[in-house]
Amino acid sequence: MSLKYTLLGFLTYGPLTGYDLKKHINNSTKFFWDAKLSQIYPTLKKIENDGLAVSEVMPQNGKPDKKIYIITDKGRAALLAWLGDFPKEITATKDSELLRSFFAGSLEKENILTHLRHHMALRQAQLHKYQTETKDYIKQVIIDTGLEREAIMWELTRRFGEQYEQMYITWLEDAIQLIEDEM
Amino acid sequence: MSLKYTLLGFLTYGPLTGYDLKKHINNSTKFFWDAKLSQIYPTLKKIENDGLAVSEVMPQNGKPDKKIYIITDKGRAALLAWLGDFPKEITATKDSELLRSFFAGSLEKENILTHLRHHMALRQAQLHKYQTETKDYIKQVIIDTGLEREAIMWELTRRFGEQYEQMYITWLEDAIQLIEDEM
DNA sequence: CCTAGCATGTAACCAGTTACATGATTCA
DNA sequence: TGAATCATGTAACTGGTTACATGCTAGG
Structure with a gap:
């Protein structure tokens, strides 16, 4: 839709x-x-x-x-x-990697850690992309179109992506630490 | 799948x-x-x-x-x-509210702000749920089943939810501030 | 020489939602 | 009296993916 x-x-x-x-x-x-x-x-x-x-x-x-x-x-x-529409409920965002983590308790410690480290590399690459490519693209579109008002909203959503990846990376770091220490 | x-x-x-x-x-x-x-x-x-x-x-x-x-x-x-499967790419999570924000530049300032404030209330409710209901449920399951190893992973994914909502709320606060000041 | 980009689309399939159908019990 | 919980499912539909089909041009 x-x-x-x-x-x-x-x-x-x-x-x-x-x-x-x-x-x-x-x-x-x-x-x-x-x-x-x-x-x-x-x-x-x-x-x-x-x-x-x-x-x-x-x-x-x-x-x-x-x-x-x-x-x-x-x-x-x-x-x-x-x-102008308002949603009355937040829609659950699907994430199969969180699902995998949820059920990973039966795996060996090293196996879980390898998984989380692999995932972290992907998240870091995505964060970098938001900070370079995506940022440059928005700048260029503003120059080309002069849509300043729109540009504020575009930059805000880009920042959401950046902050989401940063949060994810922090969570992965903490998870790795916790599993190393307590599992 | x-x-x-x-x-x-x-x-x-x-x-x-x-x-x-x-x-x-x-x-x-x-x-x-x-x-x-x-x-x-x-x-x-x-x-x-x-x-x-x-x-x-x-x-x-x-x-x-x-x-x-x-x-x-x-x-x-x-x-x-x-x-044991590794994904080679991160899967994009869909969020229709971010999409709405992305295209909200054509709306009036107050209209955008009302929207963001409404969304924030939903996010705060969800954060609260993770910190009470979900937390209690995990505690209860550990008592009932004694699955300690699994419990570590369940608690980690619950914390993800908590941190996700916290990040979202912070982003909404910053967005509201920015729009109030610069739009 | 091969890959990426340009440019359109269709067909078959899989995932997920909405609505329908049934019907007893419990609680406010 | 009406909503929630228990408990199963099917049918029709919408949203989204994978694979197929065509074919030229530019660049490394």
């Missing part, structure tokens, strides 16, 4: 193709809302059928024709309605 | 019904892996078909008969194989 609004959200900044939208997602919402091209294309079709956007075909040679989507007033209204 | 291992994981502590399993999930893994009864029942059926567990029917009157599942050696082996 939220993919629809992700696409409409990006379309408010200007007309885009499915391929463009995927690149925008990869550089920004990927870590809290991601989708594959094979899901994006049918969703765009549905958006057009519902009158939330219209498409224009730009012929190309050697490549498939580009299909550019333009948001309609109805699409803008639908996005605003969604933005 | 992970629901299968969630169910097998709980079944290693003893024979349980689908209904029992849901209660265990609600008290522990719910915040990083949840499922409805309508998904649990067919998954248990699949687990039995694959030979990972066997079921015994206990007749009752006035209620549907209880169907108790018992994990098999094949089931234990499957769980251990999964526990």
Whole structure:
């Protein structure tokens, strides 16, 4: 359901193709809302059928024709309605690594520790990515579009990613310490 | 896919019904892996078909008969194989509220602030739950089962929940401050 | 020469949600 | 009297993944 609004959200900044939208997602919402091209294309079709956007075909040679989507007033209204919505409950975020940790009690100590250390390396890489690539991308988009108000929100969500990874790394460090000492 | 291992994981502590399993999930893994009864029942059926567990029917009157599942050696082996698995990439956790924040730049300042404050109340309630209900439940399970080694891991995942909510609340506070001052 | 990027999509499948169906007991 | 708990499940649907199909261009 939220993919629809992700696409409409990006379309408010200007007309885009499915391929463009995927690149925008990869550089920004990927870590809290991601989708594959094979899901994006049918969703765009549905958006057009519902009158939330219209498409224009730009012929190309050697490549498939580009299909550019333009948001309609109805699409803008639908996005605003969604933005104004309040959830009454927090939605549980799934994390299979926490699940694995939860049931890891039956494994050998060293086995658990190897697991946690491996996971930590992945988290550190992700933290680094938020602090470099993602940060640079947001800076560039601000320069290119001049959307200052939006930029505040984009930077805030980037910082969430950064703080989430930092919290995760601290938790992993503490977990490793505790298991080394008490297991 | 992970629901299968969630169910097998709980079944290693003893024979349980689908209904029992849901209660265990609600008290522990719910915040990083949840499922409805309508998904649990067919998954248990699949687990039995694959030979990972066997079921015994206990007749009752006035209620549907209880169907108790018992994990098999094949089931234990499957769980251990999964526990030993390493993911090569971190999986993006979906969060529609972050997505809403990402696209909230077009809304009025007060509108965004109301949203963030509302979200904060939900997060504080969840934090409190981890610090009371969830903590008490783990204590009780340790008393009842004496699974000390497992208890270390359960307590660690509970602490993750606590630290996650604390991080989220801090982020929301900072976001509110920033928007009040700079928007 | 091979990989990555550009650019579209479909088909089959798996995971998960919502709604429906049944019905007794207990507690506020 | 009505909601919650116990206890099972099915059917229809939506969301999301994997695999397949096509084919050119640019760069290392």
